[in-house]
Amino acid sequence: MDEREVLVGGVNEVVREGGVVRRPAGAWSPTVQRLLAHLRDAGFTGAPRPHGLGDDGATELVEFLPGEVGHDFGAPQVRGEASLVAMGRLLRAFHDASATFPRLPDDVWHLPPREPAEVICHGDAATYNTVFAGGLPVALIDFDTAHPAPRVWDAAYTAYRFVPLYAPDEAALTLPVPEALRRLGVFADAYGLSEGDRAALPAVAAERLRALVEYMRAHAAQGHPAFARHVAEGHDRRYLTDAAWIEEHFRGRL
Incomplete structure (x- = not known):
């Protein structure tokens, strides 16, 4: 089964690969990744887990949330x-x-x-x-x-x-x-x-x-x-x- 899916979005191209979403990274992405980690540590589960940046630094990786x-x-x-x-x-x-x-x-x-x-x-x-x-x-x-x-x-x-x-x-x-x-x-x-x-x-x-x-x-x-x-x-x-x-x-x- 193909685990790669282009997700519907209004501004950026976002791709799901299995349980991970790849989205374009910006200068703000490291701060956002830190925010997402903090939310989980604070007990908030209504946001994706962060998975860092891609090797090229051009993509941000986050958890795919089903629904x-x-x-x-x-x-x-x-x-x-x-x-x-x-x-x-x-x-x-x-x-x-x-x-x-x-x-x-x-x-x-x-x-x-x-x-x-x-x-x-x-x-x-x-x-x-x-x-x-x-x-x-x-x-x-x-x-x-x-x-x-x-x-x-x-x-x-x-x-x-x-x-x-x-x-x-x-x-x-x-x-x-x-x-x-x-x-x-x-x-x-x-x-x-x-x-x-x-x-x-x-x-x-x-x-x-x-x-x-x-x-x-x-x-x-x-x-x-x-x-x-x-x-x-x-x-x-x-x-x-x-x-x-x-x-x-x-x-x-x-």
């Missing part, structure tokens, strides 16, 4: 309320484990740290970077964008993807404002957000989307093929529309 990745935003297990609760708890457990990560002066992060750097954020804890088993989120993958930041910075983007907080012109997945607001509260409760972070969540979600647009456009301008394709397909405009809608309908209401 189904949430690429289909509309799948029942992705949209279900039980998944919303489980994801809030998974993200909280990850953040709590990462809070004790010993930061070193020579750490390299793909994204710049943000203050207050309360935890190590995943940076892209969305459905497509979540492994589902038994219909529920059980693990996070693809830690390339991990970086020190406030808890709410991560929570805001995860809520955007899991609630979801999509403007009405995204007809297939959008929710009426009262239902989206209710689900946003369910997620905030499951995570256990502080009162201040809960109140800030909608505004931070809009800020997070605008930061994502800046990131996408900068990488597209540098010739990155995946981001150039995303911009050409209008993903940046989608995020800006959603950011404005979130600010208009959710600010000060959670």
Whole structure:
């Protein structure tokens, strides 16, 4: 049986070879490998074990986690309320484990740290970077964008993807404002957000989307093929529309 499989991904080519995943390495990969080792030592099992870098230094090796990745935003297990609760708890457990990560002066992060750097954020804890088993989120993958930041910075983007907080012109997945607001509260409760972070969540979600647009456009301008394709397909405009809608309908209401 062929044990080599090219996995579905949005930016990088990722290959599974048996129980190991090979993915392109960056300057930040040694720091990410150390983070993944720390998470295991801290008792967090919802992330792949690190297996170091390839001999050429151009690939990063991590454990393959069996299950189904949430690429289909509309799948029942992705949209279900039980998944919303489980994801809030998974993200909280990850953040709590990462809070004790010993930061070193020579750490390299793909994204710049943000203050207050309360935890190590995943940076892209969305459905497509979540492994589902038994219909529920059980693990996070693809830690390339991990970086020190406030808890709410991560929570805001995860809520955007899991609630979801999509403007009405995204007809297939959008929710009426009262239902989206209710689900946003369910997620905030499951995570256990502080009162201040809960109140800030909608505004931070809009800020997070605008930061994502800046990131996408900068990488597209540098010739990155995946981001150039995303911009050409209008993903940046989608995020800006959603950011404005979130600010208009959710600010000060959670």
